Amino acid sequence: MPLKQLAERTSTSVATARRRLNQLLASGQLVLRCSLARPLTGWPVSAVYFASVPAEHLEAASTSLRTLPELRLCAITAGPHNLILDVWLRGVHDVHRLEAHLEQEMASLRFRVDDRAVVLRTEKNVGRVLDRRGYSVTAVPMEENR
Numbered sequence: 001m002p003l004k005q006l007a008e009r010t011s012t013s014v015a016t017a018r019r020r021l022n023q024l025l026a027s028g029q030l031v032l033r034c035s036l037a038r039p040l041t042g043w044p045v046s047a048v049y050f051a052s053v054p055a056e057h058l059e060a061a062s063t064s065l066r067t068l069p070e071l072r073l074c075a076i077t078a079g080p081h082n083l084i085l086d087v088w089l090r091g092v093h094d095v096h097r098l099e100a101h102l103e104q105e106m107a108s109l110r111f112r113v114d115d116r117a118v119v120l121r122t123e124k125n126v127g128r129v130l131d132r133r134g135y136s137v138t139a140v141p142m143e144e145n146r
Contacts, residue, residue: 035126037134043070043088046119047095050081051102057109058082064106070098081114092118 001009007017024030038044053061058076061083065074073086089095099113121132128136 033126035128037130037136038088038122039134041088043090045089045092045094046072046122047087047089047098048117048119049083049085049087049099049102049113050115050117051083051085051111051113052081053083053106053109053111055082057111061106061109061111064109065102070094 003014003017003021006021007014010017010020012020021030025032038046062074062076065071065083065085068087070087070089071085072088073084075084076082077084087098089098095116095118099116103111103113122130122134124130124140127140127142129138129140131137
């Protein structure tokens with residue numbers, strides 16, 4: 001959104017909008033993100049693993065998982081699977097290869113994949129509607145909280 005439009009929506013001047021935006025970025029309260037069409041990244045396959053480790057190993061498991069280049073998201077949850085991993089892979093053949101690697105590398109943490117799913121198509125991502133190629137075609141309007 002252009003600064004002029006941001007200023008109008010926040011009922012401030014352009015200079016104030018710029019200063020506040022810079023403050024938010026500098027403090028880390030606001031982080032800019034760029035999302036790409038997955039087929040263009042060389043990682044066209046998306047998979048989700050539903051995994052478990054004993055509670056005492058959650059911190060060590062999440063620390064280890066952070067080093068995976070394939071990892072897009074790791075969520076610690078409550079329920080039968082206390083870890084949910086969203087990964088991007090180079091091919092469908094990598095789904096089981098990565099699973100075996102994770103279970104072998106984290107065997108001492110008793111890490112196990114309980115279930116997995118290959119994502120056949122992503123309809124929306126980061127507020128954008130995607131076409132079959134994964135390209136953005138339109139924005140999903142954000143509701144204003146008033």
